[in-house]
Amino acid sequence: xxxxxxxxxxxxxxxxxxxxxxxxxxxxxxxxxxxxxxxxxxxxxxxxxxxxxxxxxxxxxxxxxxxxxxxxxxxxxxxxxxxxxxxxxxxxxxxxxxxxxxxxxxxxxxxxxxxxxxxxxxxxxxxxxxxxxxxxxxxxxxxxxxxxxxxxxxxxxxxxxxxxxxxxxxxxxxxxxxxxxxxxxxxxxxxxxxxxxxxxxxxxxxxxxxxxxxxxxxxxxxxxxxxxxxxxxxxxxxxxxxxxxxxxxxxxxxxxxxxxxxxxxxxxxxxxxxxxxxxxxxxxxxxxxxxxxxxxxxxxxxxxxxxxxxxxxxxxxxxxxxxxxxxxxxxxxxxxxxxxxxxxxxxxxxxxxxxxxxxxxxxxxxxxxxxxxxxxxxxxxxxxxxxxxxxxxxxxxxxxxxxxxxxxxxxxxxxxxxxxxxxxxxxxxxxxxxxxxxxxxxxxxxxxxxxxxxxxxxxxxxxxxxxxxxxxxxxxxxxxxxxxxxxxxxxxxxxxxxxxxxxxxxxxxx
Numbered sequence: 001x002x003x004x005x006x007x008x009x010x011x012x013x014x015x016x017x018x019x020x021x022x023x024x025x026x027x028x029x030x031x032x033x034x035x036x037x038x039x040x041x042x043x044x045x046x047x048x049x050x051x052x053x054x055x056x057x058x059x060x061x062x063x064x065x066x067x068x069x070x071x072x073x074x075x076x077x078x079x080x081x082x083x084x085x086x087x088x089x090x091x092x093x094x095x096x097x098x099x100x101x102x103x104x105x106x107x108x109x110x111x112x113x114x115x116x117x118x119x120x121x122x123x124x125x126x127x128x129x130x131x132x133x134x135x136x137x138x139x140x141x142x143x144x145x146x147x148x149x150x151x152x153x154x155x156x157x158x159x160x161x162x163x164x165x166x167x168x169x170x171x172x173x174x175x176x177x178x179x180x181x182x183x184x185x186x187x188x189x190x191x192x193x194x195x196x197x198x199x200x201x202x203x204x205x206x207x208x209x210x211x212x213x214x215x216x217x218x219x220x221x222x223x224x225x226x227x228x229x230x231x232x233x234x235x236x237x238x239x240x241x242x243x244x245x246x247x248x249x250x251x252x253x254x255x256x257x258x259x260x261x262x263x264x265x266x267x268x269x270x271x272x273x274x275x276x277x278x279x280x281x282x283x284x285x286x287x288x289x290x291x292x293x294x295x296x297x298x299x300x301x302x303x304x305x306x307x308x309x310x311x312x313x314x315x316x317x318x319x320x321x322x323x324x325x326x327x328x329x330x331x332x333x334x335x336x337x338x339x340x341x342x343x344x345x346x347x348x349x350x351x352x353x354x355x356x357x358x359x360x361x362x363x364x365x366x367x368x369x370x371x372x373x374x375x376x377x378x379x380x381x382x383x384x385x386x387x388x389x390x391x392x393x394x395x396x397x398x399x400x401x402x403x404x405x406x407x408x409x410x411x412x413x414x415x416x417x418x419x420x421x422x423x424x425x426x427x428x429x430x431x432x433x434x435x436x437x438x439x440x441x442x443x444x445x446x447x448x449x450x451x452x453x454x455x456x457x458x459x460x461x462x463x464x465x466x467x468x469x470x471x472x473x474x475x476x477x478x479x480x481x482x483x484x485x486x487x488x489x490x491x492x493x494x495x496x497x498x499x500x501x502x503x504x505x506x507x508x509x510x
Contacts, residue, residue, distance in 0.1 A: 002112070004171050008033060008081035010101065011090035012043040015118055018146025019088055021047055022175040024071035025064070031084060033075035040074045047072060082108050086171070088140055090118040098122065099130035106131050114164050116140040120191060121247045124157035124184045134159040140168055141188060142177075143450055151449035152177045157184045178449060180442040186251035189438050190450035191244050193457060195258045196425035199245060201229030202261035203484075204420070209413040212281040213292055218408055221379035222369070223418040224454045230281035231289075234274030238281075242268045256484035257428060295409065297401035298394045303327040306399070307336035308343045311358055315345025318370040322380075326402045336360070341395050345370045347468060348419060348475025350412040351385035362387035366396040369416040371472075373464040381408045381416050414479040415472050422464065423472040423485075429457035430488035430501060440502045458501040467495045 007023055009016045012034035020030045020043065034040050051065035060068075073080075081087055087109060089101060102115055109115070115137045117127050128134035139155025154168045165181060172179035182188045187195070201215055209215075216228025233241045242264040249258040267273075267280070274280030275287070283290045306328040308319045323343070324330055331340050342365040344354040351367040354360070367383035370376075380400050384393050393409065401407040410417060429447065433440050444456020453460065461469050470492060476485035494501055 002085065004085045004114075004167065005029060006031065006084050006086075008075065008084040008087040009090060010034070010078075010081075010087060010105075011092075011118075012036075012039040013090065014144055015142060015146065016088075016090040017043045017046055018144065019090065019118070019142055020072060021050065021068075021147055022177065024068040025060075026175045027067070027071065028175075029071050029073065031073050031075045031081055033078060033081060037074075037076065044069075044072050044074060078105065079108060081105065082110070084109060084113055086114045086116065086167075088116050088118060093119060093121065095122050095126055098127050102127060102137065103130040106133065114138070114167065116164075116168065118142055121187070121244060123186075124155050125159065128157050128159055135161040136164060138164045138168060139182075139184065139188070141190075143190070149450065150177050151190075151446055152179050153182050153188045153190065153446060154179050155182050155184055155188055160184075178445060180438060180446040182438045182442070182446075183436065185435065185437045187244070187248045189432065189443055189446040192248060192432055192437070193425070193429050193443065193447045194451055195245065195248060196428040196457070197225075197421060197451075198229045198233060198241060199258060199260060200421045200424040202263050203259075204413060204417055205230075206261050206263055207413065208411060209417065210408065210410040211292065214408050214410065215417055217379060217406070218381055218417045219421065221406065222374050222376075222381060222408075223422060224375060226452045226454070229421075234280040234282055234289075237273045237276050238264060238267055239273045256482065257424070257431075259484060295397075295407065297407060298398040300395065300398040300402065303329055304395050304399055305329045305331055305337070305340035306343055307331040307333070307340045309345065309354065309358060309360070310334065311354065312345050312347060314372060315347065315368075315370040318372070319343055319345050319368050322368075322370070322376060323399065326399055328399055336364075340364070341366065341392055341399070343368050343396070346414075346475070347371065348415045348423070348472035349479055350414045351383050351388065352412050353414070353479050355385060355387075363389040364392045366393060367416070368396075368400065369419065371416075371419050371422075371464070372468060374418055377405060379406045379408060381410060381418065383410050383412060383416055385412045414476050419472050420476055420485075422460065423469050423476065425453070425457050426461035426464075426466075426469050426501070427473055427485075427488050427491060430461070430490035433458065433501075434488055434490035440504060444502065461491070461501045466491060466501055470495045 006029040008031045009020050010033050023030050032040050048069055054060045055062050055065050124139040128137035138160045141153040143149035152172050154165050156165050169179045212230040216231050219225045219228040245260040278284050308316050310316050336342050342360050344367050346354050355362045355365050369381040429443050432443055440458050444458050448456045473485050473487045
């Protein structure tokens with residue numbers, strides 16, 4: 001296919017403007033069309049202001065700004081797109097409207113023109129079904145704000161000519177973006193993989209484990225994520241996030257891994273979306289998120305005696321190192337004495353299950369999250385059962401927070417908070433790889449750039465230990481009986497064979 005020199009962009013909203021900006025800056029002629037002509041004029045003015053700001057900050061020269069603006073050409077009607085090499089559709093997210101637009105557009109453009117959709121949730125194959133030549137239709141999903149979000153998903157529909165996707169991959173690089181290739185499946189890569197964080201965060205909250213704020217703090221300060229799930233949903237808007245959750249869940253025929261929460265349903269019904277409504281999972285005053293006070297840590301007048309369960313040897317060793325450093329007097333016997341705090345370190349279990357299996361005194365038993373790879377210097381997590389006595393909870397809190405590191409105390413939750421959320425993130429990414437929706441490396445690139453995770457989910461699983469992730473999932477499933485936690489075959493097989501989660505099969509198939 002010939003080099004793309006002129007593109008049409010249908011839709012002058014935020015996405016259309018963003019795509020136009022990076023295309024024009026790359027020296028590509030852009031014809032902007034919108035059914036509301038005023039929207040195109042406003043978009044061009046907005047782009048001019050954006051480039052002026054970039055000039056003032058020294059990001060680009062005045063000559064570059066003027067050249068980019070000269071590449072933006074308002075299209076008075078759809079006929080003005082006739083000479084385009086590529087048309088990118090970024091209009092309302094409704095299948096019937098997109099199908100009609102592509103049907104009408106096909107009668108105007110040349111036979112060589114490629115037609116692509118920026119849809120985030122609709123099937124490319126379905127959109128292309130309205131066209132006489134569906135082979136020229138593909139998906140081209142950018143993320144908002146386009147100039148800053150440097151990843152774009154190139155989606156092949158069932159009838160797409162692979163050469164169209166190839167051309168889009170090359171164009172993405174010309175425009176300064178990192179392209180990833182995906183099959184036409186619900187959620188593509190990023191919106192599919194993102195279900196692990198948000199849906200599991202909502203599940204944790206729905207179980208009454210802890211507050212929205214505490215879940216976010218654990219994911220940020222212990223698991224190392226830039227944002228927790230509720231901060232993220234408040235930023236993007238729950239009206240958007242919940243709709244994606246419902247869409248992916250239904251399109252995968254009610255797959256339990258993607259099950260949304262009624263917490264989201266109620267809030268959307270009430271118009272409680274997040275920052276855009278000045279209130280969501282947090283309240284906002286003058287744009288500032290309002291936070292609950294920090295948990296007060298009791299002062300201990302002496303170092304308590306502690307017995308640490310041997311049921312999980314790695315957890316036992318890590319807890320011992322931490323608590324001895326905090327001044328605890330560790331009892332070393334196989335059975336606990338009557339006057340000491342009991343610490344369990346489950347992977348994927350809750351305190352109640354550990355107490356029942358190990359025959360421990362429930363009133364004195366507290367769980368400590370020691371999952372390998374989690375940061376214990378910025379936040380630690382304790383877990384109590386319904387039978388844990390407040391006095392022993394406070395002793396555990398005073399000990400674990402003795403050096404000033406913040407501590408979260410949560411109610412019983414199989415897998416604490418971070419363990420179960422990380423396990424779901426890794427497991428869903430493994431299943432994306434198992435289905436062949438994208439290559440392992442494209443999955444990690446897409447999620448790392450599109451969601452800002454500290455690592456791609458497969459690399460994260462490798463770094464934390466795929467066998468440990470599998471252990472957590474199996475225990476989660478055993479404790480809850482919920483099929484949402486069933487391990488992906490991709491994860492299970494690579495653990496059995498000692499392979500990296502990023503490794504494709506040696507024979508080139510799954």
